[in-house]
Amino acid sequence: MKKVGNHNSNSRKMFLGLAMMLTFSFSSFAQDAAPAAATEAAPAAATAGGDPVKGKALFNSNCAACHKLDAKSTGPALRGVAEKHDMAWIYKWVHNSSEVIKSGDAAAVKLFEENNKSVMTPFPQLSEADIDNIIAYTSEPKAEPAAAAGGAATPPGANVEGTGSNNNVILGVLALVLVVLVVMLFMVNNVLRKVAKANGIEVAPKAECTPIWKAFVKNQFLVLVSSIFLLLASGYFVYGFLMQVGVDQDYQPIQPIHYSHKIHAGDNEINCKYCHSAARVSKNAGIPSLNVCMNCHKNISEVAETTATAEYSKAFYDAQIQKLYDAVGWDKTTQSYTGKQQPVKWVRIHNLPDFVYFNHSQHVTVAGIECQTCHGPVETYEIQKQFAPLTMGWCVNCHRKTEVKMEGNGYYTKIHEELSKKYGVDKLTEAQMGGLECGKCHY
């Protein structure tokens, strides 16, 4: 019976696999549907008076730094702004808002007061036609992508869960079928035996032979060889186990804020050293302080629809940005700092032992090594992990191979001349520079 059970569980796994495949295919369908619906909605909302497509481009290059369509940012939300003010007023305002305020225009003053008295940059370079285009863009009705997609309205997260419960049903049914099959097999077998017995057919019993394990024990050579093999194999695994103690390659802890390097460094191509600026001058690369985040996130309070993935919905990402706001004490609605701060306790991923001295600036600024050399393709990491093993062997191997970047660095002029004469080479490796000496990293 036990054997049967095992078979059953194997087949269960197979079915599980099948079910998973189905799940993923379902969910990817659901994802495709949403953006399609959004693009469909856009042209339908075009308005007269300007070209909303051109307007969008202008909006993104000129206005988006301070304005959003549907939410207050540094400036007010701009959707439907044409309904609030007449076009002549808007032209004047855009060309030079402070003049309008100075003239005592009630609406302008009110607007100025409402927005923390922040002065809007004058845009004299925008023609009235340009402004028309922008207004046309801002007058488009808000796209309701989720609603437009109709049946696939449920958010992706929920979708996955839904298919999950479907899988269970399918799995159950399949298991049942399998059990029925097994039972049937037994029954057929039994019936056949009975038939054979009734017909007087003797089922020939198998010839008695030495069990394989007895034969094995008798063959001493085989025992010796296999025990040596076993010892070696276990030695290999024990060694392997011990060597990974304290090595945290692929360490991928859950962070208090789900920060995606893929979105920042990958999709948006932000330079690593924009945020990790200390890497240029300090031993620490530095986790950016939250005021650095706010350089951009003051204006980016939510992710674009297209940023959301099957795994992480827009709502999920927006919640992460909200976590940042909570930590730094930024009130989105009033666009001001509340002063209530709460430092973010990130989980440290790269933990070098205390007895190693490592300096980022040495590698980043002096040697000009790409961050990715040691940190891996960070721009593809949704969740940051430790790419390199950070073992001494790993460091040393790189020091052996890597040629020191000496050109144009006045420090190296003399030493390069002397060392290249000594070693008879033009390019010097870090090891030849003395980079393998214990005291260069351990003090």
Added chain:
Amino acid sequence: MSSNKKYWKSVEELENGSIVEALRNNEFVEEIPADEFLGNADAMSSSSTSRRDFLKYVGFSTAAATLAACEGPVNKSIPYVLQPEQIIPGVADYYATSVFDGFDFANLLVKTREGRPIKIDNNTISGAKFAANARIHASILSLYDNMRLKESKVEGKNSDWSVVNSKIKSSIADAKAKGGQVVFLTNTLASPSTEKLIADFIGANPNAKHVIYDAVSSSEALDAFEAVYGERALVDYDFAKASLIVSVGADFLGDWQGGGYDAGYAQGRIPKNGKMSRHFQLEANMTLSGAAADKRLPMSVANQKQALVHIYNVVTGSAVAVNLAPEFKAEVTKAAQQLKAAGSKGLLVSGIQDKNAQLLVLAINQVLASEAFTTVGVREIRKGSDAKVTQLINDMKAGSVHTLIMSGVNPAYTLADSSSFVEGLKKVKTSVALSLKEDETASIATIAAPVPHYLEAWGDLVLTKGTYSLTQPTIRPLFKTKQFQDVLMSINGLTGTYYDYLKAFSSSFIAGSTWNKVLHDGVFVGAPAALSGGAADYTAAATALAKSKAANGLELVLYTKTGMGDGQQANNPWLQEFPDPITRVSWDNYVTVANADAKTLGLSNEIVANGGLNGSYATITTADGVKLENVPVIVQPGQAVGTVGLALGYGRKAALKEEMQVGLNAYALYKGFNDVQSVELVKADGEHEFACVQGQKTLMGRGDIIKETSLEIFNTKDSAIWNETPKVSLNHKEVEATTVDLWESFDRSVGHHFNLSIDLNACTGCGACVIACHAENNVPVVGKSEVRRSRDMHWLRIDRYYSSEETFEGDNERKEGIAGLSSSLSTFNEMEKASDNPQVAFQPVMCQHCNHAPCETVCPVAATSHGRQGQNHMAYNRCVGTRYCANNCPYKVRRFNWFLYNKNSEFDYHMNDDLGRMVLNPDVNVRSRGVMEKCSMCIQMTQATILNAKREGREVVDGEFQTACSAACSSGAMIFGDVNDKASKVAKLAADERSYHLLEHVGTKPNVVYHVKVRNT
């Protein structure tokens, strides 16, 4: 052939066989109470834990612990929410500041990391005159003292500043109403803004007054100077300009008149063009100045007074009758005549606490027209008046003082007659102690209010007239503290912050510069004028001084130790563990007794079996009957016969960790603010266990350890005579040791090659390097009992050697003269004893970074290895603690971590609390138990310098490479740099004909170079 002999193992077995028999049969002398717990069947059965369960638990917990050990801990990394613009994590910031704590003063550069100060460096900008001494270097640790007063206390109960301020204000109003006195009792402030605030208050409140109290008084010198020049100040001597220095009882390399003279003195001590200064020292205690002197005359203070008058006679041609002991006459006359001959290049200083003596100092220097003696830019660091303090205590006892506001003073501890102060304090209506700690005074004052450490505070200082230094905070106040100045502003009714007040106030002092510039530089130098000198009746002073009587009995000369000073920082473990440069004893004060006196009094020192130093106890009784019992005794070579020395600053109890409550309070004997007292010394029972780091006293004629010669030989003879390279036998021929080698040499011509040059002529033994090394390298403190076991962890020690003959030269000759075994035994035995007036030499010894290092070859795990840049590396994580390296090191500079010294309550020093650990240098590893450590030649600093140059794409400039010790050395004795840079200072020093290596015959080829000590005898 069986024997009938009975063998017995002990006398007891022979005499009383039955006991031994019984003991042999019973393994345990007392019966094991097994029945008590095994016999109790009920208890056993009721226990739910069976033996099997127990074993299961053991097995499970072992397995769990093993598994858990494989799992790394989860570390948190918490960035700033709003990062200050100036702070980049991982990059050090430096702030220029200045300190004056009433005793020590300096112009500093404070290194901060991530917003916390971790190291004190000297401000080397021009105009910043005063370098940090050992105590200032250690003061960074006092900032993180967990025993600091953290909250205001009113009548012993925790309170806050608003209550304190209102109480002070109402008390002042009450005093005004009742006509009582309001008195500010402060240390010398040297802060014009603070003085202005006090003066303003006194101007508005005529019933108020300001009393300045220096715990260690320089009152007589101030009185004398005031009498002649009309200003209460001290001369800022320029020792560099003096070619002949006569010091009568002035330890100017120590704390005499504030100290800080070593840099100038050392300049003149390095022979240049065949010339160096000559220094006569007449003193009672063996001091740093006496150790450096070319000729030292040990004499009692009574004799010093006569000698001073005698010198006055010779220099000025007067004929005041003197009573100088005949044995000193010739030498003192010689010194006086040379002083007179030196003329304007001569200088006389004196530490005799007598106004007449101090007048004679002025007279002699005036007659000499000494260049070193100048009234331009006089020192304003001592202002105290003994008479006014005495008056105040009388007023307090009379009940006429209503409100007493104290800042920077601890009279309940530092006054000889502290009981009358305490008694007087009870009659004071409101007493306020503004203090860093809840010390002896703060704990009995009505209000104890916490003030910030100088590294947390604003301030201004006029250390010498014409200069203006600023003190700026380098960290936010750690506790709920307020500055004395804040309190003054509050009672003056001023609003705003002291910072704003200071900024506005400073403008009159920094004409021609700006606040930002002065704050950046730390100091502003104006153009001070010389004081117009009057004159006094010097002959009368000389006559009076010559008539002063000698003390009955022994003469006790009180002094301050290089480590402890006036005792403000008694809770600083670095200073407690700092070995005194002369006696090499840490964690104690003691009475120093001359050998001859020790013999007559039956006092002795001995090295006991475990290598520790033991000493007798003595009871000191002053003429007034004040007793100090069980004072440990050190027999001090060079102590003048008939005098004994005792250091102030020890024996504190309040606000001190238990480990730091060492020594005895010598202030109790500081009667009448006089450092000379007549006492009686009686041997007491018992033996004191010292923590002395150097058992051996003399050099035993090993002239190749400290090479010393006289200026005459140095000038006239070839360097092979006075700086002989040791010879060894090679193929039965005598060759120079430096030419013989077991190993092949590595090529060291490429890149940097670091050398440290130490000039024994310039080294005064001040110990600033020792503490700087502690701070830079996270050197642990091990405590008294461990130091006694020779387990001190100092990476850098300053060896002190006495000569056993009158001079080291005599030692060498005596050793050369040994013939035969018996003569060798007896002679060496005698040479172990130091002379009664020995020559003294200091030698800083750290890892010599041998190019052919004996330690490297014996390490079984290659944990110590050599770098191309000349440094001997120590990989702590590789070390398994065999200690072979330490055994094979000829210099004994390796230190072993016998215990875990951090986060270990057995070693309850700064590394055991979170606050104290803030001082740790994040660039240097904190070592763990079981590993060897040693001087790394500050590889973290040299590497950082190289990296900076690489980042900026330039070569390293000479002088950029520094170690903690070389940066701390203000006397120029330690110079560090790259010898492959042929133009560098250190390359020239290493090639100098005075240079030699320690134990050169061993062939280790060290990278530390010493320079032959030349004495101008």
